[in-house]
Amino acid sequence: MRWSGGCRTSARLSLPWIATVSRCCCSCATDSPVCSKHSKATDHRGIPMSEPKQQSKLPYIATAVITLLLLMAICAFQLRINEVAVVTTFGKPSVVTEPGFQWRLPWPVQQVRLFDNRTHVLVGTQEEITTGDSINLVVRPFLTWRIDDHLKFSKSLGTMTEAESVLRSSLSSLLGSVFVNHKLGDFIGVDRLSGLAQIETEIRQAFEQQLPADYGLAVEFVGVSELVLPADNTNSVIERMKREHAAIAETIRIKGETEANIIRSRADSAGTTRLAEAKAKAQDIRSTAMAEAAESYETFSEDVDFALFLRNLDALEDAMGPVTLIVDPSMPPFHMLLPDGGQVKENMNE
Structure with a gap:
């Protein structure tokens, strides 16, 4: 016996030469084993199967959105206002400076590299160097730099990390070569500000001469943020500074006295000259007046x-x-x- 869609079908098996009679058990009284009204699909075990449901469109939409995002990531890039892009097309580079949304061809046709166009500050490590008068100083330098030629920079260094490594190494070597040409008084003496400014200018000029042009870098300023005397020779340096300052003060005092004597002698000489000129002029005026008075007296006597x-x-x-x-x-x-x-x-x- 088989149940299907609530209809009961009776079947009688017979020999091949005997016809099989089959009728639906419901009131439709059809000759078919199962009427079309109550028929449902069944599996191989005779269990009714559920009707297929209508599929949702959400997976298709999500797939389309993901595909669009992937295409935008491959075929476009965003350029900030402080960035410069180097776009390489079949090995030929070009520079893009206009900020905003930019289109590109996918790899391997085009490759895009973004570089920061701002001025960067590189702070060096503390180093102990020797001055021209054999005094050890602990110095921490710093410099400001930027990418001047982005095409050269992308071909030579390529990354900001590599650029900072090269600049740090050059700064360390140039610091010692410049400081050895100056004495301690140039750093902590009376004219220390002008001395430090001169040293910083010399280091920057040395950078311009030593730094290869194909790096595409520009060093704008070099300075010294820390200048410390080692603890073991601080007392000796202080005593030496006192003697140097006393000698400088005595030199300035002698120079002032000499200049004062010169000014005083010039004033005395000028005063004497002017007094003599005034006396001579007064004598001329007196003589002229007496001559005129004599003429008047002669006229009045009449x-x-x-x-x-x-x-x-x-x-x-x-x-x-x-x-x-x-x-x-x-x-x-x-x-x-x-x-x-x-x-x-x-x-x-x-």
């Missing part, structure tokens, strides 16, 4: 009364200004203001 009258008028004109004066009219030349000024004059003459 008419003394008229000369005195003119002199009194001149004196009166000078005295009568835009001020209020309380005067004695009996005193010349104010007697000229009196109606009988002439009589007063005669009385005075008598």
Whole structure:
């Protein structure tokens, strides 16, 4: 017996020459073993099989998105504002400086290398070096650098780590070769600031001469961040500095006194010269005045009364200004203001 879709089918087996009669057990009364209304697919054991469900589109969408992202990662790159890209197409490099989203052909047609275009600071390690006067110093240098030619840099060094390694090695070697040409006073003396600036300039110039041009690097500044005396020779260095400063102070004092004496002698000489010139000029003025006075006296001698009258008028004109004066009219030349000024004059003459 076989159950299928809730219908019961009765079958009677017979010999080959006997026909098999089969009817559905439901009310449809069809001659088929299972009616189309109640028929369902069954497996080889006769167990009904469930109908296939409709497949979801989500896996297809996820696959498409992942494929698109992979294509964008292979065929595009993002260039930041502080970066420069070197794009190699079949071995021919080119530089891309415009920031933003950039397209590229997949490998092996094109290869893209990104480099930081900012100025970098490299701080060296503490090193003990010897100055020109055999004094040991512990120095920590530093420098600022940047990539000047990205094509040369990508061909020669290629990575920032390799560039810092080369710069660190060169800085260590140049530091000793420059410091040996200077004495301790150039670093910690009276003019230490100008001395350090001169040393830093010499190290940077040495970098420009020694650093190969095909590296594509530019060293912008070299400085010294730490300058320490070793503990074992600190006292001797301090005493030596005291003696050097005392000698410098004495030299400056002698130089100042010499310059003061020179200035004083020049001032005395200039004063004497000017005094003599003033005396000579005063004598000339006095002689000229006496000559003019002699001429005036000769003219006045011809008419003394008229000369005195003119002199009194001149004196009166000078005295009568835009001020209020309380005067004695009996005193010349104010007697000229009196109606009988002439009589007063005669009385005075008598």
